[in-house]
Amino acid sequence: MMTSAQNKYDLDTPCLVLDLDVLDLNLQKMQAAARRAGKTLRPHAKTHKCSSLARKQIEAGACGVCAAKVSEAEALVKAGITGILITGPVATPKKITRLVDMLAATPSLITVVDHRDSIDLLDAALRQRGMSMDVLLDVDIGLHRTGVRAANALDLADYILSRPALRLRGVQAYAGQVQHISSYEARKAASHKHLQEAVPVFRELKGVVDTCAIFSSSGTGTFDIDLTVPEVTELQVGSYACMDTEYLAIGSAEDSTQFAPFGPALRLLTTVVSRNQIGYVTVDAGLKSLYRDGGVPQVIGSGHSGMVYDWFGDEYGKVTCPGNGELPSIGTVLELVVSHCDPTINLFDRYYLTKGTEVVGVWPIDLRGCSQ
Amino acid sequence: MMTSAQNKYDLDTPCLVLDLDVLDLNLQKMQAAARRAGKTLRPHAKTHKCSSLARKQIEAGACGVCAAKVSEAEALVKAGITGILITGPVATPKKITRLVDMLAATPSLITVVDHRDSIDLLDAALRQRGMSMDVLLDVDIGLHRTGVRAANALDLADYILSRPALRLRGVQAYAGQVQHISSYEARKAASHKHLQEAVPVFRELKGVVDTCAIFSSSGTGTFDIDLTVPEVTELQVGSYACMDTEYLAIGSAEDSTQFAPFGPALRLLTTVVSRNQIGYVTVDAGLKSLYRDGGVPQVIGSGHSGMVYDWFGDEYGKVTCPGNGELPSIGTVLELVVSHCDPTINLFDRYYLTKGTEVVGVWPIDLRGCSQ
Helix, strand or coil, X not given: CCCCCEEHHXXXXXXXXXXXXXXXXXXXXXXHHHHHCCCEECCEHHHHCCHHHHHHHHHCCCCCEEECCHHHXXXXXXXXXXXXXXXXXXXXXXXXXXXXXXXXXXXXXXEEECCHHHHHHHHHHHHHCCCCEEEEEEEECCCCCCCEEXXXXXXXXXXXHHCXXXXXXXXXXXXXXXXXXXXXXXXXXXXXHHHHHHHHHHHHHHHHCCCCCEEEECCHHHHHHHCCCXXXXXXXXXXXXXXXXXXXXXXXXXXXXXXXXXXXXXXXXXXXXXXXXXXXXXXXXXXXXXXXXXXXXXXXXXXXXXXXXXXXXXXXXXEECCCCXXXXXXXXXXXXXXXXXXXXXXXXXXEEEEECCEEEEXXXXXXXXXXX | CCCCCEEHHHCCCCEEEEEHHHHXXXXXXXXXXXXXXXXXXXXXXXXXXXXXHHHHHHHCCCCCEEECCHHHHHHHHHCCCCCEEECCCCCCHHHHHHXXXXXXXXXXXXXXXXXXXXXXXXXHHHHHCCCCEXXXXXXXXXXXXXCEEHHHHHHHHHHHHHCCCXXXXXXXXXXXXXXXXXXXXXXXXXXXXXXXXXHHHHHHHHHHCCCCCEEEECCHHHHHHHCCCCCCCEECCCHHHCCCHHHHCCCCCCCCCCCCCCCCCEEEEEEEEECCCCCEEXXXXXXXXXXXXXXXXXXXXXXXXXXXXXXXXXXXXEEECCCCCCCCCCCCEEEEECCCHHHHHXXXXXXXXXXXXXXXXXXXXXXXXXXX
């Protein structure tokens, strides 16, 4: 942690800073929206990769957090986080051993399943240890990435119910493909259409299986849309906490030109290191510190409006300055909203926490690199 | 390290493996080419991010290694590596303090400079500590990213010579923009043309400055081309050690259809985790473990030829299978040559070292995340 007051623009760069006031507002807004609709919030930790931020989400009212991979869940468990849902299929003997080891320490752990082969492996591993586990049936509602097709979902549910070590607790249905549709109305129509593919599956299961009570769904782009679906019981939204230009560019219910509900809590600081060209300078953040995905990062901050960032190789960025304005001098620190927060956060080991321009602490990005 | 013989296909995935036989051949070939031409090799560690690999390059005959950033150099120094050249300008008081601290422990350290402002800062910091330092003048030969324009290079050299704490040891001239030109002949013409912009600068300096003896240049794509330029004294090639599909796709002197000199020592292993679709499976490596840049990774390995990888979100890949062939089962491990090695390596904490299919060791990727 910091030993004395430090200004964020004095931090060495490139680095990630997290504006605590914006973050708190984002967390409160999402939690309040879920509460008003009578839904549970289980935010996705794959975005922020940080157990300290996960704890803050839980303190704000979340029932736990989601993890994309077993190794992410392991890091969360190590930090004492409970209520973890693993949102991707755990499919190999090695991973299932890691999962079952974790379950012994954290009985609240839930995982999704989407295929007989991995179900057999999991059931056998659990029985060998005399254990049982909560699972959700992952239903593919159009992303076609993981999950069983809705038409085959009840068959696979029957199979899960026949496995002695598995407790079917409900379904997961994630429409990743609609999250960034620009028009709010088009996004709303698409999300409702796709969610309806999983609704009959969940209704049927809920009617006959006592333990079946969870319908986990949604993303930042459709949170308010999906909250109106009666069957949905919990949201697994991720990006809303940190935010990025990709999400800020879509229209919201309140404003068709930008995504109004959440602010850019996450920013990247980068410094001008070379200034020998006409019309632009070279900064110290490139592919390795700003993941090249989801459009371009946006330069913010007073005096820097109109400046445009573009990647300039692995280590550098090119910041073009508007008109015939003076170029920023060497050593000038620029503040950027990143284009795609998840993979960019995964490039760093810590967030610097800020209140205004003051650095007030550090959170380790302790799930960084947990891709297994 | 491994406690008993382990097959690489039993490793948990996604993970990076490094084929030691291919790596050794790559290192030997580059070293032999430099030696034959009477040049020095100082390979770039920004690619492999690994002090163990740097040590292997030095054992093979390299005079040291290059680092892109101060924090990379710090990690190399910590591992006991000497002969480090920092290839990007160090431009802020904070970074210069880190640089000078490092220099106290490693007097062989060299850095490039490209602007009066950063030269002033460095000179002042050195004088305050009663120290001096070797520097290269970074000459911009068409990449227009860092470096002084050739037309202004002698003026800036004069300025360096006027600074009491700086010893001008030569020039750096890197034509990054020509490295991936597909045609060997076109690449050759372009590289020679651009290098000639720095040649008169170096000749002039060498004639009047006793200490001026280094002309550092080149990349993997032009190593054999640049070796024929008499003024060039050392190569700062990087990717040749690990290799990727982006470099393998360019033509070489020996073969116009592929880059023949070096083999893909680096591979990524990924596992089929979902198999509910027609024509493709879902694997466990996505944006966060295979950096999306430089084209698409290539699936290799017997029985898997014709399979095509594409990114499928942050955590997953889609592997399409040719024709009406059987899809690989859940748990099948696929081996890929990555599309752009530098940023992909930066996503991992270790290489598993292999001989054939056997895992024979681990090297930490100890420069991972060193973007400062």
